[in-house]
Amino acid sequence: MEIILVSCNFQQTTGFQRFYSLSSMSCKKLFILSWDSCAWLFGPPHNTLLASFVSNMKSELSGFLGWLRPGHMHTSCILVVEDKGDMVDTETGSQEEDFLLQDEIYKSRLASIKREEDTFMRERDRYELEKGRLIREMKRIRDEDGSRFNNFQILNHRYALLNLLGKGGFSEVYKQAFDLVEHRFVACKLHGLNAQWSEDKKQSYIRHAIREYNIHKTLVHHHIVRLWDIFEIDQNTFCTVLDYCSGKDLDAVLKATPVLPEREARIIIVQIFQGLVYLNKRTQKIIHYDLKPGNVLFDDFGVAKVTDFGLSKIVEDDVGSQGMELTSQGAGTYWYLPPECFELSKTPLISSKVDVWSAGILLYQMLFGRRPFGHDQTQERILREDTIIKARKVEFPSRPAVSNEAKDFIRRCLTYNQGERPDVLTIAQDPYLTYSKK
Template identity: 90%
Template sequence: RAKVVALEEDLRKSRQEASNHQNLCHQLEKELKDLKDCEKQIMQKRSKTISDLLMSVSKAERQEARMKIRQDSLRLGNVGVIRAGTIISETWEDGQVLKDLNAYLKQLLETKEAVERQRKSLKKRQSDKGDGADTESGVHEEDLLIQDEIYKSRLASLKREEEVILRERDRYELEKGRLIREMKRIRDEDGSRFNNFPILNSRYSLLNLLGKGGFSEVYKAYDLVEHRYVACKLHGLNAQWSEEKKQSYIRHAIREYNIHKTLVHHHIVRLWDIFEIDQNTFCTVLEYCSGRDLDAVLKATPVLPEKEAKIIIVQIFQGLVYLNKRAQKIIHYDLKPGNVLFDELGVAKVTDFGLSKIMEDDVGSQGMELTSQGAGTYWYLPPECFELNKTPLISSKVDVWSAGVLFYQMLFGRRPFGHDQTQERILREDTIIKARKVEFPSRPSVSNEAKDLIRRCLTYNQAERPDVLTIAQDPYLTYSKR
């Protein structure tokens, strides 16, 4: 009986301990839940504080940008409105600085013409004297020669002055171009429905608009989870589109995302996330590059020194080599200045895989069929993309041609084919189909090695043109010590 009592006592104690342990677990669970709730509140407060600070800074930046626009408009010009009956159109009116420079250039031209007329008259008098019409002394002949030197000196002085004014005007024209682009950006920002600093997907705090394309807007944003700046590309589907067209656009975007999300390379812009905003809008989240794109660089400095152009094209080819060493090779198909971005350190990164093609394993050596003829940017596409009598076969050689056009443009300030033509005219006149040989201007001076690389890239016959992995072995593109 004593043993039974002892066992019952032990059982009672065990139950008490189990109950105490259970109570302790409940208490710990409650404390852990309270801790998590507290941590969540702290995170929410921290995110709110960060987003409020970012919003405050962004508001100040917006105000400063608009103030600068007003100041620059006085110097450089503004958009005016012309009304012709019921038709209203916009026109650009130069500001006071450009008006003054153009007036001064006109005055220099008039002065130059006056001096040239006087010099021509003097030459006639010298000619008459040679014919015996002038019988004055030899001293007078010397006076005529001195007068001619005076006119020549004055013309040389006017030419120097004109060159200075032209350089100054060119500088102001570049400033005017930047002003017009900034005016457009601000107008797009003011008209955007995302301009009131929303937080998307409970994570991305939208700041200021970076730019707007056909169906998308790109905002600088801050990732409140990873604590880094990102670029949010907001894709808008036209409400008037049919359901079929909307689904096609979404399928295309998801395809781009599925290609892009697997790409991890320091010369390719990272794609971090994708999510839906509403029935007609979704967002892709990209690596933020704080520098300009190559298009903006070339608008500010149309001709780059060869060393600078070379290191940019080397980086582009490094990105292309990565795309072509994957198990499933990728053709970018839309290499152009606007799709090459720079980070704050000047590292070049290829972006926008909206038209890219995946090379399937069963594709032959000739390449894959081009099913999206007509897409792309025509100045940068090779002749095979314009074949109309059959479905073209394409490969990474498309990107080699595009890179050659980019390199040529950086070096010479113009595209090698159809530079001043519209896309419609390029198509109508078969400009690229006729682009059998690349010509090089005499200025600026460029190395023969650079020209040889461009010639290889712009080889007309696709079969003879090297692919990405072959052209990347070109000695010009390597920096190892020889």
């Protein structure tokens, strides 16, 4: 019997053949697989002579396997033992059992690797979120350093400015402040007019801000951010003072946790609708028109509050049931606006059904981690490709699992035909928005 080494890169096969020679082995074939420093023996199981061979060759094999250094061979090599003698009967059942055992070992290892991969992916996502948070914080600090109000000024002899909270459109800067009269924290919204603007643009901006203030100052509700004060700082700057909500806004929440449990998403949308119902039960109804994650804030106790009435519409008493004309077409955040707001052939008529559609988009996004229409598109592309006008039916992914009640509610909110879509006061009666003890 001879031991023959089969290896792509091994150059000393002949010498090894001469080194090992067996004559007493009653075995047709013996395979020895070397993987690094471990030897796997495949041959007739339960063979006494094979067992004796392995025992006798153990030390020599160890030396041989140690001799096979990296560079002499590929990852593995095969030794084949040939014998001219009679073949010993094998026990097929035991071979099959060994094969199944080895198969289970491989499957177990594969499952372990997949678990490790899942762990690495979660860690990567966590680090990406942390990276985003740190980038936003660096931007906030940079904006604060560049602000003309960064030296803790006291405005109107009453509001002590503290930390910069963020920047919005129209050169607005949000500052956490302390009300020295009422002894409470507030948010100061600083409106700065660009010195390069024309006089007409400045006057237009001032009219816009005053209009927002006149709407907002009358709103007093648990789920509406309260507007407390407004005053002029200088010729080009004025300030509005609002409730300070110490929690994140919904946009920040969804960036940290893109998919919320249905229970959490539901209680948030219920609070939003309570605020909308208040707006629609007033003598002068108000359409918010700009419901989006960034305009939903949370206070210390996690209470959701609707804010930013810069695009809101007052529904006059003489407006019919069909709604009022949309005079600010093109404004707003396109992912959250209904199809009627994109009607270009004529001036669209809108109603509180605009806010119903927007709320449906919000709930969908909280539950599935993405917007149902135009999620990966820019606003320009949405407008160019008529994405929302073509959004006749909402589709739901198979994961995560969401109740049929939630899906049905979203479908009602996202009814394409404005005439068939419920308004705020109607859909507020929906069972999905009501809590009862079961």
